[in-house]
Amino acid sequence: MRERADRPRHTDHRRSTGRRRTLAALTAALVMTGAAVVTDLAVRPAGAAEAATAAADWPAADGTQPVTATIEVSGSYDGALKRFYGSGDLGDGGQDEGQDPIFKLKDGATLKNVILGSPAADGIHCAGSCTLQNVWWEDVGEDAASFKGTSSSAVYKVTGGGARKASDKVFQFNGAGSLTITGGFQVSDFGKLVRSCGNCSTQYKRTITVSDVDVTAPGKALAGVNTNYGDTATLRSVRIHGDSGKKIKPCVRYTGNDDGDEPTETGSGPDGTYCRYAASDISYG
Template sequence: MQLSTLAVLLSASLAAGQTNTNLQTKFPTATTTTGLPAAKTIAAGQSFDGKMIQWDRSPSTCKSQTEGGDKDAVFILEDGATLSNVIVGPNNGEGIHCKGKCTLNNVWFTDVCEDAVTFLQKSGTSYVNGGGARGASDKVLQHNGGGTVAVKNFLASNIGKLYRSCGNCKTQYQRHSTFDNIRVTDKSSVVAGVNQNYGDTTSIKNSCILKGKICDRFQGNSNGKEPTKLGTGPSGTVCAVTAVKTSGC
């Protein structure tokens, strides 16, 4: 379903001024920069405040779209860890790895390499509150584990996909994602890619999606092959949309 059609269907779109003011529409400037020789681990249940420093790797671990691992990340969050007020720089391959449930508060990505965040929890909910990402040729949020990823007040600019439920992981899960008060600004962007055959669901509400697509639905697999695309656009509970504006926001 193209956005021109979607705009007509979404008669309950947001009224002017209704959007949550917690959404920032400009990327922040770092207070300073630092290059880590290895990924920094935040222990289970602990919190780390990055004080709006740009955190990166030195030397760079970015290898374009080559899949990396923990060693190429900037931060590794153990189960229940919280990361706040961080700008992730361009010289890393994997951004943040959440080994279990995690919370990201006001975390920004200036130029995404392979992906920005990988969620590996087997169950439960991880939260992305505020922040944003730009310059991602492919994915921003990669969901390889199970459970739910809940995104709120997020800004995305010049990206491929904001979220992807892994299409060909060896171990597959039923995955869920929610998006509330997000802003996506580019015509090539997709908010969410989900695996319809595994029972994935995504919901997008109270948001501004300019020119891009709401969702792509796939036939996922566990054999490593490229998943088959089944369709694009809202489709029942697989991809549910409420109060989304496609222009003037």
């Protein structure tokens, strides 16, 4: 894939000219009527306005429910925006590997309108294809969600919702298949938004798409992929807030392994093969 030039989006000359004519006409009209002229009507590129738009407010919980044992979901589960949090054996709130999740979704299940409070244990596990719709993590535990299907045709979808306070990963992609994060999903105060497992005992090719997402610093990286297993990460319409120094890495490449060792980071940034995006796909504001 050929990278597009690093330039502001939507720079169509005719559109800018039309805006200047509209501004001039409005100013003349205001002067003729004696109204004060607003001087902050400077014409901005469309992408700048998009980047400056703040993420939507988080929802308020409609009740709370402690969870002492993992809730298993098949079919569809609507939490009606209730807050679920770990209690008893699920109430540790630490970062230890191997914790049980609050929710475990069977292949093909959908979880929607759920708020995970603190402690959130190991969040949500998807045993196969799954959809997470309007799910919010107030304080990510070990991971917000882990995707564990073993079929190359497995499809995981995260639509809307958001996650914050993730000291390491938000989404852990251990299984096979494709993961899409979209629909205005929000993430803030995090380590990595999504990481393809770097040292699982069984490895797969994984496909990641991050599109229409709001990211608020601090954070370290959006996507991490293993090039030696053929992983890809495609980024589109990503809006990053509060990161004027551009410290958040959009995509990081690794050499993964299946023996439990720490994977080796080999580079970052768009390369057209594993990290698929251009500068115009990411806006800052």
